[in-house]
Amino acid sequence: MEENQAEDERMPISLPIPLNVRVLWSPWLAACVLSCQAPTPTGSGRFEVEAKRSHPWSAPALERAVAVRDGHSGARIDFADFLDALAEADAVFLGETHIDETTHRVQLGVYEGLLERREGRVVLALEMFQRDAQARLDEYVSGTASEEEFLSSARPWGNYRTAYRPLIEHARHTNSKVVASNYPRALRAKGMDQLDESEKALVPNELLANTSPYWKRVDNAVRGHLQMMGPRTEEARLSSMQSLWDNSMGEACAIALDENPEAMVLHVNGGFHSAYRDGTVRQFSLRKPDALVRTVAIVPTMHPAVADVGEVPIADYVVFAEERARDINEGKYAVTIPRSLEYRLHLPQAPQEQVGRLPLLIWLCDDGLTAADGLELWKERLGDRAAIAVLEPHYPEIQADLSEGGRWYRPGTFSEDMGALRVGIERIWAFLLRHYDIDALRVCLAGEGTGASVVALATLMSERMAVKAIAIQPREFSKIKDMPLPLAEYRGPGERPQKSLTVITSEANAGWWRSELDQYDGVGLQQALTLSTDDAWLVEHQKESALSTGLGLETPRLRESSGRKLFTLWSGDSPREGHWTRLEALRRSATEEAVIAVLEETPKTEGALSVSLSIHARDFAKGDALPLCPGPFGGTTIVWMPAEATEEEIEAWTAIEADDPINEKSRFHRLRIATVNGERSLDKVVTQLRDRGRKNILIVPATFYADVVTMRSLRRSLGDVADELTLHWQPGLGGGN
Numbered sequence: 001m002e003e004n005q006a007e008d009e010r011m012p013i014s015l016p017i018p019l020n021v022r023v024l025w026s027p028w029l030a031a032c033v034l035s036c037q038a039p040t041p042t043g044s045g046r047f048e049v050e051a052k053r054s055h056p057w058s059a060p061a062l063e064r065a066v067a068v069r070d071g072h073s074g075a076r077i078d079f080a081d082f083l084d085a086l087a088e089a090d091a092v093f094l095g096e097t098h099i100d101e102t103t104h105r106v107q108l109g110v111y112e113g114l115l116e117r118r119e120g121r122v123v124l125a126l127e128m129f130q131r132d133a134q135a136r137l138d139e140y141v142s143g144t145a146s147e148e149e150f151l152s153s154a155r156p157w158g159n160y161r162t163a164y165r166p167l168i169e170h171a172r173h174t175n176s177k178v179v180a181s182n183y184p185r186a187l188r189a190k191g192m193d194q195l196d197e198s199e200k201a202l203v204p205n206e207l208l209a210n211t212s213p214y215w216k217r218v219d220n221a222v223r224g225h226l227q228m229m230g231p232r233t234e235e236a237r238l239s240s241m242q243s244l245w246d247n248s249m250g251e252a253c254a255i256a257l258d259e260n261p262e263a264m265v266l267h268v269n270g271g272f273h274s275a276y277r278d279g280t281v282r283q284f285s286l287r288k289p290d291a292l293v294r295t296v297a298i299v300p301t302m303h304p305a306v307a308d309v310g311e312v313p314i315a316d317y318v319v320f321a322e323e324r325a326r327d328i329n330e331g332k333y334a335v336t337i338p339r340s341l342e343y344r345l346h347l348p349q350a351p352q353e354q355v356g357r358l359p360l361l362i363w364l365c366d367d368g369l370t371a372a373d374g375l376e377l378w379k380e381r382l383g384d385r386a387a388i389a390v391l392e393p394h395y396p397e398i399q400a401d402l403s404e405g406g407r408w409y410r411p412g413t414f415s416e417d418m419g420a421l422r423v424g425i426e427r428i429w430a431f432l433l434r435h436y437d438i439d440a441l442r443v444c445l446a447g448e449g450t451g452a453s454v455v456a457l458a459t460l461m462s463e464r465m466a467v468k469a470i471a472i473q474p475r476e477f478s479k480i481k482d483m484p485l486p487l488a489e490y491r492g493p494g495e496r497p498q499k500s501l502t503v504i505t506s507e508a509n510a511g512w513w514r515s516e517l518d519q520y521d522g523v524g525l526q527q528a529l530t531l532s533t534d535d536a537w538l539v540e541h542q543k544e545s546a547l548s549t550g551l552g553l554e555t556p557r558l559r560e561s562s563g564r565k566l567f568t569l570w571s572g573d574s575p576r577e578g579h580w581t582r583l584e585a586l587r588r589s590a591t592e593e594a595v596i597a598v599l600e601e602t603p604k605t606e607g608a609l610s611v612s613l614s615i616h617a618r619d620f621a622k623g624d625a626l627p628l629c630p631g632p633f634g635g636t637t638i639v640w641m642p643a644e645a646t647e648e649e650i651e652a653w654t655a656i657e658a659d660d661p662i663n664e665k666s667r668f669h670r671l672r673i674a675t676v677n678g679e680r681s682l683d684k685v686v687t688q689l690r691d692r693g694r695k696n697i698l699i700v701p702a703t704f705y706a707d708v709v710t711m712r713s714l715r716r717s718l719g720d721v722a723d724e725l726t727l728h729w730q731p732g733l734g735g736g737n
Contacts, residue, residue: 059101059102059105059324060322062079062102062105062106062109063079065102065105065304065321065322065324066079066102066106066304066319066320066321066322067304067305067307067319067320068082068317068318068319068320069307069308069309069317069318069319069320070309070316070317071295071297071309071313071314071315071316071317071318072313072316074308074309077317079109080113082317082319083110083113083114083117084117085294085317086110086113086114086294086296086317087113087114087117087118087264088292088294089264089292089293089294090257090264090265090288090291090292090293091253091257091264091265091266091267091284091288091291091292091293091294092110092114092264092265092266092267092293092294092295092296093267093269093273093274093280093281093284093293093294093295093296094106094107094110094266094267094268094269094274094296094298095269095270095271095272095273095274095275095295095296095297095298095315096268096269096270096271096298097270097271097298097299097300098157098159098163098270098327098329099159099163099326099327099328099329100298100300100321100323100326100327101162101324101325101326101327102300102321102322102323102324103298103300103321104162104163104164104166104327105321106298106319106321107167107268107298108166108167108170110266110296111124111167111170111171111266112170114264114266115170115174115176118263118264120174120176121260121262121263121264122176122263122264122265122266123176123177123178123179123256123257123260123263123264123265123266124167124171124176124177124178124179124266124268125178125179125180125181125249125252125253125256125265125266125267125268126164126167126178126179126180126181126182126267126268127181127182127245127249127267127268127269127270127273128156128157128160128163128164128182128268129154129155129156129178129180129181129182130155130180130182130183130184130185130186131180131181131182131183131184131202131248131252132180132184132186132202133153133154133155133180134179134180136149136150136153136154137150137154137168137178137180138178140154140168140172141168141171141172141175141176141177141178142175143172155185158327158328159327159328159329162327162328163327164268167268177256177260177263179252179253179256179265180252181248181249181252181253181267181269182245182248182249183202183203183241183244183245183247183248183249184199184202186199187199187202187203188241188244192239203244203248204244204247204248204251205251206247207238207239207243207244207247208247208250208283208286208287209234209237209238209243210237210242210243210246210278210279210282210283211278211282213276213278213489214276214278214279214282215232215237216487217272217275217276217278217484217487218242219232220484220485220487221272221484223481223482223484223485223519224479224480224481224482224483225482245273245280246273246279246280246282246283247283249267249269249273249280249283249284250280250281250282250283250284250285250286250287251283251284251287253265253267253280253284254284254287254288257288257291267280267284271297271298271299274295274296274297274315275297275314275315276312276313276314276315276490277293277295277315281293281295294316294317295315295316295317296315296316296317296318296319297314297315297317297318297319298318298319298321299318299319299320299321300320300321300322300323301320301321301322301323302322302323302336302338303322304320304321304322307320310490310491310492311491311492311493311494312489312490312491312492314490323336324336341391341392341394341420341421341424341428342371342391342392343371343389343390343391343392343428344371344372344374344375344389344390344392345387345388345389345390345432346375346379346387346388346389346390347387347436348383348384348385348386348387349384356439357437357438357439357442358386358387358436358437358438358439359385359386359387359438359439359442359443359444359551359552359553360386360387360388360389360429360432360433360438360439360442360443360444360551361378361382361386361387361388361389361444361446361547361550361551362389362390362391362425362428362429362443362444362445362446362467363375363377363378363388363389363390363391363446363447363451364390364391364408364446364447364448364451364452364454364455365377365390365393365447365448365449365451366447366448366449366450366451366452366475366575367393367405367406367407367408367449367450367451367475367476367575368399368405368406368407368574368575368576369393369405369406369575369576369579370392370393370404370405370406371390371391371392371393372390373579374390374391375388375390376583376735377579377582377583378390378547381544381586382547382551382553385551385553386551386553387432387436387438389428389432391424391425391428391451392406393405393406393407393408393451394406394407394408394409394417394420394421395407395408395409395410399574399575399576400574400708400712401574401576401577401706401707401708401711401729401731402711402712402715402729402730402731403576403729403730403731405575405576407450408421408450408451408453408454409421409450409454411479414479414482415479415482415483418454418457418458418461418483421454421458422457422458422461422462425445425458425462425465426462426464426465429443429445429464429465429467430464439552440466441466441552442551442552443465443466443467443468444467444468444469444470444547444550444551445458445459445465445467445468445469445470446469446470446471446472446546446547446550447470447471447472448472448473448543449472449473449474449475450474450475450476452471452472452473452474452475452503453471453474453475453476453477453480455469455470455471455501456469456471456474456477456480456501456503457480457483459499459501459525460483460485460486460501460520460523460525461483461486462497462499463486463491463496463497464497465497465499466497466498466499467497467499467500468499468500468502468549468550468551469499469500469501469502469550470501470502470504470546470547470550471501471502471503471504471505472504472532472543472546473504473505473506473532474503474505474509474513477512480516481516485519485520485522485523486523487523488522488523488524496524499525499526500525500526500527500528501517501520501525501526501527501528502527502528502529502530502546502550503517503527503528503529503530504530504531504532504542504543504546505529505530505531505532506531506532507531510529510531513529514529517529530546536567536597536598536599536603537565537595537597538558538595539597539598540582540585540586540589540595541556541558541595544556564593564594564607564609565594565597565603565605565607565608565609566592566594566595566596566597566608566609566610566611567596567597567598567599567602567603567608567609567610567611568581568584568585568596568597568598568599568610568611568613569581569598569599569600569601569602569610570598570599570600570705571600571707572600573707573708574705574707574708574731576705576731577705577707577731577734578598579735580704580705580732580734580735581598581613581705581734582598583734583735584613584704584734585597585598585611588611596611613704613705613734614704615702615703615704615732615733615734616649616652617649617652617653617655617656617702618652620656620733621656621659621661622661623656623660623661623662623664623665623671625733626639626661626662626671626733627698627700627730627733627735628662628666628669628698629669629696629697629698629728630698630728631696631726633668633696634666634667634668634669634670634696635668635669635694635696635697635698635726635728636669636670636671636672636689636694636696636697636698637662637669637670637671637672637697637698637700638671638672638673638674638682638685638686638697638698638699638700639653639671639672639673639674639700639701639702639733640673640674640675640682640699640700640701640702640714641653641673641674641675641676641702642676642701642702642703642706642710643676645675645702649702650673650675653673653702654673656671656673657671657672657673670694672685672689673685674686674699681717682699682714682717682718683717683718683719683721686699686718686721686722686725687721689725690721690724690725695724695725695726696725696726696728697725697726697727697728698727698728698729698730699714699727699728699729699730700729700730700731700732700733701714701731701732701733702733703732703733704732704733704734705731705732705734706731706732707731710731711729711731714729715727715729
């Protein structure tokens with residue numbers, strides 16, 4: 001169906017999309033809760049540190065790839081001045097994301113700069129090596145062991161080659177001390193009373209407690225898995241692996257400073273361990289209270305120059321590092337590239353002075369549909385009363401019935417997908433408020449199905465948008481509990497945007513959502529849960545009423561009924577069939593004296609009558625409801641007659657082909673009719689078009705909706721000729737007006 005381009009526009013925004021990698025919502029912070037687990041191992045071998053940066057494949061100069069900011073004021077700092085400030089400290093803790101290339105370049109740049117400023121008196125300490133590998137590390141750095149021997153016994157992380165080898169090689173080149181600070185993996189399964197004397201030497205002499213806020217952040221980061229984490233008493237916390245990691249690393253840095261009193265210590269660790277000067281930093285400071293400490297958070301971001309620090313300082317300095325490439329993680333590598341998140345926009349056609357400032361609906365449809373479907377659903381219902389922006393699903397894909405649709409996220413990249421979608425929604429909201437006369441106090445973010453799950457989490461995580469969010473029948477929402485909550489104590493004293501979330505769900509899912517929404521009270525998000533109606537004839541009224549309330553519009557009047565119970569059926573298998581059936585029911589309800597319900601099985605309600613969804617040629621004679629083949633230079637629409645089509649119906653369609661109403665409206669489009677067999681069989685019609693140079697084709701069965709089996713059979717019937725053409729498929733004519 002063609003959209004009015006002056007009224008409804010597909011609009012893209014660009015987002016960073018990494019290829020083939022899994023990252024967490026806050027990669028530099030949340031990923032490091034369990035950061036002492038190494039990335040997936042990979043092979044080792046000899047290689048040389050790159051001496052030059054002038055090759056065409058080289059990364060940009062470090063100063064161009066980062067932006068350093070004061071973690072307290074947010075002021076931009078020159079990289080050299082940043083190094084000068086760090087050089088005054090006794091200990092510097094670099095909080096990193098383990099798999100980001102630019103982050104590792106920052107670490108090497110800091111190490112080189114501090115060695116120069118401190119005249120070589122810098123001890124490098126690394127979370128990436130365990131304490132029991134210290135001897136082998138010393139041998140290699142001093143030159144008494146080969147790299148092969150070192151790598152075979154020191155158990156380096158899987159991304160050692162691309163991430164940490166440059167640091168070790170520079171230490172080796174400058175004859176500098178390197179400390180393995182992490183708690184040994186070999187001791188993790190043993191109780192303290194089971195360790196021998198040599199093993200006890202690898203354990204911190206004293207276990208000091210971490211703070212309550214620290215443990216709150218730990219629990220928050222793994223809140224969906226707390227039942228698996230064991231007891232959380234103070235005693236259990238003290239001997240937990242998280243505590244052992246922090247105590248071990250903090251003590252190792254303190255010992256290194258004692259043994260090298262003229263030197264400073266530079267410790268590289270996962271961002272969580274040094275964030276807010278807690279964790280490892282606290283453990284060091286408890287042991288060396290007079291030491292001058294500086295903390296650094298290295299944060300990968302697509303655009304370092306415009307990134308800014310939070311209101312509560314995460315570190316003394318924040319280095320925003322350009323996301324460019326990522327090391328191995330769960331068997332995959334990645335590079336980061338820009339990608340557009342598209343959306344369609346409807347603006348009322350009434351003069352602005354008549355409608356005033358517009359409320360704005362930002363809508364996310366369910367999986368399997370498109371932005372055009374979402375716009376079609378709400379444009380007629382809201383009319384000129386609101387602006388409507390409908391997002392295209394994050395992952396476009398062809399559905400089983402060959403129709404276009406999409407998915408919002410994938411289980412393996414859930415946190416990454418949600419982070420990108422939250423940014424995308426915020427940018428759409430901001431752009432529309434900047435350029436259109438939108439009422440900022442009447443913005444409703446809403447979605448259905450899987451789109452509703454995105455809405456719920458995006459509302460929770462956003463610190464920018466003032467919205468009334470409505471999540472209608474969320475689906476596939478279990479991984480929401482894997483995401484850390486935005487803790488209020490780390491937001492600062494600034495005024496927060498007014499936002500609320502209403503979840504409309506079934507009784508079956510109400511318990512899950514009640515337990516989830518209860519946690520949102522503690523982070524300042526107003527929330528409510530509403531049970532979806534059991535009355536199929538009131539379902540659409542409930543949804544429209546919720547959105548109207550969110551937009552500050554008058555609640556729609558409940559349509560009067562003459563007592564008839566009309567319904568139509570859909571199989572429940574195809575999002576496309578469900579969407580078309582729903583639209584048809586809404587359209588007919590607008591002209592009937594009774595609301596038409598959409599059901600998956602015949603109701604037991606006495607007197608309920610089924611509504612036919614038959615397709616007739618006469619309804620398409622003018623061509624307005626016939627779909628046009630997409631493409632910049634038009635194409636051919638083939639309407640295929642199924643086996644059950646009568647001769648009379650085939651003749652009626654053939655007559656429409658002869659008149660070709662779509663060609664009358666556009667010389668770039670044409671209509672052809674195909675049948676099951678004979679001279680008009682689909683394969684013959686398609687072959688004839690190919691021979692005439694017509695290579696852009698849309699194939700549509702002349703039925704309301706053709707199932708998956710039918711559509712796949714049609715595609716197979718074309719054989720090899722399909723490879724020479726650009727084919728589009730629509731599983732029926734139910735989407736027409």
